[in-house]
Amino acid sequence: MPPLLEVQNLQTHFGTLDGVVRAVEGVSFHIDAGETVAVVGESGCGKSVTAMSIMRLIQTPPGKIAGKILFQGRDLLELTEPEMQAIRGKDISMVFQEPMTSLNPVLTVGRQIGETVMLHEGLSAKDAEQRAIEMLTLVGIPAPARRVREYPHQLSGGMRQRVMIAMALACSPQLLVADEPTTALDVTIQAQILELMRDLKTRVGAAIMLITHDLGVVAEMAQRVVVMYAGRKVEEGSVEDIFLHPLHPYTRGLMGAMPKLGSSLTTTGRTKLTEIEGQVPSLRKPIIGCAFAGRCPEVTDVCRRMAPAIEEKAPAHWVACHYAARAMAAA
Amino acid sequence: MFAYTVRRVIATIPVMAVVALFVFSLLYIAPGDPAAIIAGDQATPEDVERIRESLGLDRPFLLRFTEWLFRVLQGDLGVSIFTNLPVSHMIQQRLEPTFSLMALTLVIALSFAIPMGVLAAWKQGTWIDRLVMVFAVMGFSVPVFVVGYVLAYTFALQLDWFPVQGYSPLANGFGGWLSNLMLPAIALGSAFIALIARITRATMLEVLSQDYVRTARAKGVGQRSVLFVHALKNAAVPIITIIGIGFAALIGGAVVTESVFAIPGVGRLVVDAILRRDYPVIQGVVLMFSFTYVIVNLIVDLLYTVFDPRIRY
Ligand SMILES: Nc1ncnc2c1ncn2[C@@H]1O[C@H](COP(=O)(O)OP(=O)(O)O)[C@@H](O)[C@H]1O
Numbered sequence: 001m002p003p004l005l006e007v008q009n010l011q012t013h014f015g016t017l018d019g020v021v022r023a024v025e026g027v028s029f030h031i032d033a034g035e036t037v038a039v040v041g042e043s044g045c046g047k048s049v050t051a052m053s054i055m056r057l058i059q060t061p062p063g064k065i066a067g068k069i070l071f072q073g074r075d076l077l078e079l080t081e082p083e084m085q086a087i088r089g090k091d092i093s094m095v096f097q098e099p100m101t102s103l104n105p106v107l108t109v110g111r112q113i114g115e116t117v118m119l120h121e122g123l124s125a126k127d128a129e130q131r132a133i134e135m136l137t138l139v140g141i142p143a144p145a146r147r148v149r150e151y152p153h154q155l156s157g158g159m160r161q162r163v164m165i166a167m168a169l170a171c172s173p174q175l176l177v178a179d180e181p182t183t184a185l186d187v188t189i190q191a192q193i194l195e196l197m198r199d200l201k202t203r204v205g206a207a208i209m210l211i212t213h214d215l216g217v218v219a220e221m222a223q224r225v226v227v228m229y230a231g232r233k234v235e236e237g238s239v240e241d242i243f244l245h246p247l248h249p250y251t252r253g254l255m256g257a258m259p260k261l262g263s264s265l266t267t268t269g270r271t272k273l274t275e276i277e278g279q280v281p282s283l284r285k286p287i288i289g290c291a292f293a294g295r296c297p298e299v300t301d302v303c304r305r306m307a308p309a310i311e312e313k314a315p316a317h318w319v320a321c322h323y324a325a326r327a328m329a330a331a
Numbered sequence: 332m333f334a335y336t337v338r339r340v341i342a343t344i345p346v347m348a349v350v351a352l353f354v355f356s357l358l359y360i361a362p363g364d365p366a367a368i369i370a371g372d373q374a375t376p377e378d379v380e381r382i383r384e385s386l387g388l389d390r391p392f393l394l395r396f397t398e399w400l401f402r403v404l405q406g407d408l409g410v411s412i413f414t415n416l417p418v419s420h421m422i423q424q425r426l427e428p429t430f431s432l433m434a435l436t437l438v439i440a441l442s443f444a445i446p447m448g449v450l451a452a453w454k455q456g457t458w459i460d461r462l463v464m465v466f467a468v469m470g471f472s473v474p475v476f477v478v479g480y481v482l483a484y485t486f487a488l489q490l491d492w493f494p495v496q497g498y499s500p501l502a503n504g505f506g507g508w509l510s511n512l513m514l515p516a517i518a519l520g521s522a523f524i525a526l527i528a529r530i531t532r533a534t535m536l537e538v539l540s541q542d543y544v545r546t547a548r549a550k551g552v553g554q555r556s557v558l559f560v561h562a563l564k565n566a567a568v569p570i571i572t573i574i575g576i577g578f579a580a581l582i583g584g585a586v587v588t589e590s591v592f593a594i595p596g597v598g599r600l601v602v603d604a605i606l607r608r609d610y611p612v613i614q615g616v617v618l619m620f621s622f623t624y625v626i627v628n629l630i631v632d633l634l635y636t637v638f639d640p641r642i643r644y
Pocket residue numbers: 014016021022023041042043044045046047048049050062283
């Protein structure tokens with residue numbers, strides 16, 4: 001069976017006044033039905049742009065998207081805007097990082113959730129409100145019949161993110177793209193939202209593309225991990241592979257502060273991606289050699305001259321590093 | 332909501348009081364002896380004295396103001412020096428053309444300006460945007476009477492599509508009413524359209540970059556609904572504000588427009604009154620226009636709460 005989503009050699013560039021920003025440069029990965037795939041990497045490495053490209057929410061121009069985004073076998077990049085509108089919110093929906101600003105302040109919560117089902121399932125306004133109440137119940141908002149009539153400013157940040165999730169799941173999508181859904185929330189609320197997403201995932205059966213900074217979240221939620229750096233995929237593997245046998249020095253850098261071995265998978269303490277020495281390279285210039293060479297503790301001349309190809313070093317464990325074999329031997 | 336409305340209405344009382352005081356003082360702010368000014372250059376001393384008495388100028392200011400205010404509150408705006416008719420009666424007879432002109436102007440202005448502004452914001456940087464902006468700058472910089480004469484010359488005199496001037500009451504048929512008012516309303520509305528189109532464009536540009544617009548798109552909402560439902564409702568408050576502020580200019584413009592197109596409205600009445608120095612009529616009209624302006628801004632205040640639930644009563 002073909003995967004639910006297959007991204008092939010995605011390139012998203014932005015034309016700006018001082019040159020082309022190569023935000024995503026040849027990223028490929030896939031997500032199977034019902035699977036949760038985490039996308040991790042430092043800020044600015046192209047995670048959001050990848051997500052927005054899949055949703056086709058990048059403004060073109062200044063943006064320019066190339067490659068293939070196959071969803072259920074159809075290339076989303078080939079679809080017309082109306083065809084894409086029929087997919088957004090129905091087959092693929094998205095939850096954003098900023099719950100405080102992502103809801104429309106002048107429309108009621110019920111209206112905003114109901115709109116999705118009115119659009120995609122042709123429900124009447126009355127039935128849509130009923131569905132909105134059901135969705136609010138599902139995401140654990142108390143007194144949903146009253147809340148549907150309220151406006152976003154009457155809700156807390158955690159509540160708003162629940163509303164966003166309710167909205168995203170209202171049409172039972174096949175794929176939920178969640179772009180740092182908990183980053184803006186308090187730690188206790190973060191745990192609740194994650195719990196909710198895990199619970200709903202088993203009920204709705206949606207696949208999740210989970211973008212996060214937070215390795216604790218990855219360990220709790222995902223089956224597979226895609227590690228991105230400077231608009232490229234540098235490593236991909238199962239959660240166990242990535243946590244226990246990271247092959248790319250960048251991935252190892254990210255894991256730096258994590259407690260070693262299996263304990264990391266069960267620990268509930270969250271760990272942010274650790275700071276790695278040095279600067280992320282500019283995306284405005286083509287990068288020669290390995291994108292991580294400037295910061296890599298194990299860098300050699302080869303790295304500076306030649307970009308490593310991404311290769312499957314172990315079953316379903318991909319890495320783009322000239323010295324992956326050495327890392328494997330050490331692991 | 333009701334309590335808020337009552338509070339807003341009460342808040343207009345001091346404003347109206349200041350307006351009334353100003354309107355009453357008009358006569359005295361003008362330099363020189365008001366009685367002599369009213370009587371004009373050719374008046375005999377007896378004429379001046381008669382006018383002085385009829386205006387009650389020999390009695391204390393505050394006493395006269397209080398008396399005048401009480402009469403105004405009862406709907407008595409005094410008697411015209413020129414025609415000897417009650418001012419309230421004279422204004423009443425002229426209200427329909429003026430309110431018709433303003434209403435039609437508002438309808439035309441809003442139904443053109445808002446789509447224009449929205450379109451320009453959506454197509455930012457394209458020739459559509461530039462066209463709208465050029466129009467907005469022009470509409471704003473060409474005076475009402477110039478637009479009026481150009482329109483009258485082209486569409487009335489040359490093409491004969493509309494009457495050149497005059498007014499036909501609504502009671503005599505909608506068609507005649509509309510064709511008489513069409514050119515004046517467009518002339519009066521051009522600056523207003525420009526103003527509203529600009530503010531709509533600017534506000535929409537800001538709103539369209541907000542996260543919730545992205546959310547709407549991510550839900551599969553179509554372009555039209557994104558623009559006119561999700562975005563425009565958020566842009567409503569600045570647009571309504573500018574409509575309220577611009578209403579003052581609309582009143583001033585109406586006076587000019589009525590002169591250009593010979594519409595027998597309140598504007599013409601006040602122009603004639605100024606030429607004849609008919610102070611009671613001037614006072615009455617200014618008071619009426621001020622009152623209208625205060626009411627319009629009261630409505631604007633109440634509309635805020637309709638469009639933005641975050642604005643608390
Ligand atoms: N509209 C845009 N125009 C120009 N550059 C952009 C645009 N959107 C994103 N970028 C750039 O693309 C890069 C990746 O951004 P993003 O995907 O948001 O990173 P993150 O991994 O933190 O989500 C950043 O360098 C950012 O500046």
